[in-house]
Amino acid sequence: MKTRTISSFVAACCIPSLAHAQPNVIQSDFGGVGLQQIPTARMAAPGALTFNFSRTEPYEQYSVSTQPLSWLELGFRYTRLSGPASELDALLSGYDYLNNGIDAKILLKGEERYWPAIALGFRNLGGSSLFRSEYLVASKRWYSFDFSLGMGWGYLAGDDDIDNAIDNLEVDSQGTVTSNSDYFSTDRLFRGSPALFGGIGYQTPWEPLRFSVEYDANDYKNEPLPSNRDQDSHINAGAHYQLTDNVDMHLGWERGSTLMWGVSLSTNLSGLPQFQSDPPAEPVSASSEHPIEANWQETADKLDSNAGFAVRRITRDDNTLTIEGEPTRYQSLRKSEGRANRILHNRLPENIETFRYRQTNHGLVLRDDVHNRDMFVDAVQQDSNSTLYEQSIYAQTKLAKPTGNVVYEHEPKRFTYGLSPVLVQNAGGPDGYLYQLYLSLDAELRTDSNGWFSGQVGWTLADNLDDYNYSDNGNVDRVRSHRSDYLDESSVGLYNLQYTRVGQLNDNWFVMGYGGILEMMYSGAGGEILYRPLDSIFSYGIDANWVKQRDFDQGFGTRDYDTWTGHATAYFDTGYHDVLAALSVGRYLAKDFGATIDLSREFANGVNMGLWATFTDADDDFDEGDFNRGLYVSLPLDALFSGAGRQKGGLSWQPLTRDSGARLNRRYSLYELTQERDTQYYWRNPEESYE
């Protein structure tokens, strides 16, 4: 998904949260709901996003935890181990250690009167072995006390599987020690001797304060750096103070010898409100006098400024008025069309009975939404008439141009541009935390309703990609691992300059062709075809691209490497809690063949959480492990900024320098351009018609 990437701090701290303190929900040191070192079977509310930091000498844990479903917790974590050389053992003297991995927890059974909540969890799923854990945990509440008891394998059990961990450590020229194993195998799960762990959370009568005490089975002497981890006790205790709805602070005493402190920033993305700077909706005139002729220019201007509907053409056929255009302002088409109904009703002769909104995007006709004028007016005036109005609305696909007289026509804005900060972050591989923060200047110039030039210039403000050192065996073509070379060459680069055309073969088939500088590292040309019936749970698409690697100076020159890449993709709307599954099969940039599975959940307010994993035949040739994976969150920017319109911002964690399983970053995809072919949110939120 092409989204603007925004600061995680903004997302966590500055988004007005609807979430309030949940009993039993404390972020553990590792991130994810737990006590301190141990997890519990509790879950955060669906839509929760939490950034967590904790420090327990010598570890620093940085984690992101998401709750896409009520029974599924997903997180991503970096663990940094540091300390002066004198306190580290000979193996790692003077170095920092970086570890990262994906954590997951699944609620197997919710709590009942006699049954505890039961969850199955994984730490460092697909990550290195040092912190790898699997566990089964049960939690049962008794008033203000929450008891948890679990069985853990790996790190949670004090596993002495450190040989593998040490074997995987690597020291780079910067003095950073990393674990180079992303190797994932089900054979390694639930191996070794399990151990019991448990703890108690206590909610004090003073709501912001909670305490925890736990038995941590881990034997810290089994870790690679024994001199730094004295363990006088297996009992840990701590306090958790909720400073605001969004900020939780933690302080504890662990191993009988070590101070723990941390902070969690959280919000619930499913409850994000829209930034309240909208112009008020027009009152519906109750007057029985309507103009004989409409002022179409004024009407179209008002539709743009108040309803957020950029009108391309208005056609009148007897008592039906068809308004063709693109939504520009509100995430909800119900809201756009409700406001447009008011504007049209106030300005049009009374013999126009039906408003037909022809929703388009870059010239693609996506659907027609048909409203009965009188029923809408009745519903606005009285809530009790809403049902009749709701039942009268229908959506359909009608590619043929509307019949009747064109009473207004206006070319869409030819030139648009925007400036935004973008943060890209690395996940997976041996590189630890890598990032690039740049300022992006985007522009779009339309040549006609179906074609446009797009461009993007990026100015790198900060990055640490110098820390990356290519250390692979050369069996895989270097298709992404040159990223730091691009940034070394120039801090300002042309990231996109392409021409795109879209079209429709019939009601359900969409096509797109494009060529030029397609992304930061590749130029070329390609095309896509998508079959997407209105409201179908299945859609299918194929894209094919010929690309050539660009010069490091990010100008118009190219390097020797070129290839064909493309995928056949099936999209499946599972119908389960708005989860969308997308399976892509095809050829990747390094000429490797494989598949990507992407699972995401979109909440009613447009917030999207997802994860993906790619498996290709080059994984075995690649030293960094056997599969590519990432997490992402995207959210409507109108929750943060006034006037952001329908743009989305996002946070993602994905490999930036990994060569196997790498995909072309196409600027546009037909599935996104045709998102209004899915009307489920339209029908689900009828009250937005009156906002």
Next chain:
Amino acid sequence: MAWSPYIHMEGSQTMVIKRTVILMMGIVLLGFLPLAHAYTLHEAVVNAFAEKEDVFWPAAFYHNAETDNEHISAERLAAELDNLALQFRINGEIQSRSAILQWQKTVLSLQGRRRTVARIDPVMLLAHPRQNVTINNPVVFGMCSPSDFIEIWSSKGVVRRPWHSGITTNDIKQELPHSQGISSQWVNLITPDGHIQRLGIAAWNNTSKPLPPGARVVSEISLNIVAAHWFNQALPQWLATRWPGDHCQSWIYSPNMTPSNEN
């Protein structure tokens, strides 16, 4: 004194049936009067309460019998309670049966005290135009004195406890004892403004919520039969449509004012 378009009555629960008959007859008679115009609820409220003093707006109410169809009737609830009482009798649960019969008696006593769930204070109506509905038939307006009790429907029957500032669901737990067939795990809290919330009250799901004066706390029936599942949904919904207090006055209002052009 200016002409007033309402029939004025006062009373308490003991007069319910008699008052209901009079109100219904009044509504029927007024229904035959020619209606010149339609009016907004706001206009009707302003007129209907013009001569009332010390109106406690949170306990003011109206009922429009023409538009507010009753989906759940007291008779149906009473019949289901009969069935539940029989079930408890067969199971030998004397205490639960006794409680259920008290519930039935209370349901029947509240039968005529019906309202439309909506706030009607004028400021709120002006701020929410879509709730400012049009009235074109006689309606009942009323207002109650502020309540000073909490009403608890449990295995003890229907009992009242004095309300005090800061009282929460945890403070009335002793009034919700365990009994076969009547849950001590889940209750429904029905606030005087008609809001319904399902709450856990057991050790494993306890949620402490503040109780406003006049709130009703209703235990769930925990029998695993269809009638109990329906009843657990229906009774709170029905109670939400009862007058928000004991000491109330109500009167019939027939619109006769200037037509509205608001929306």
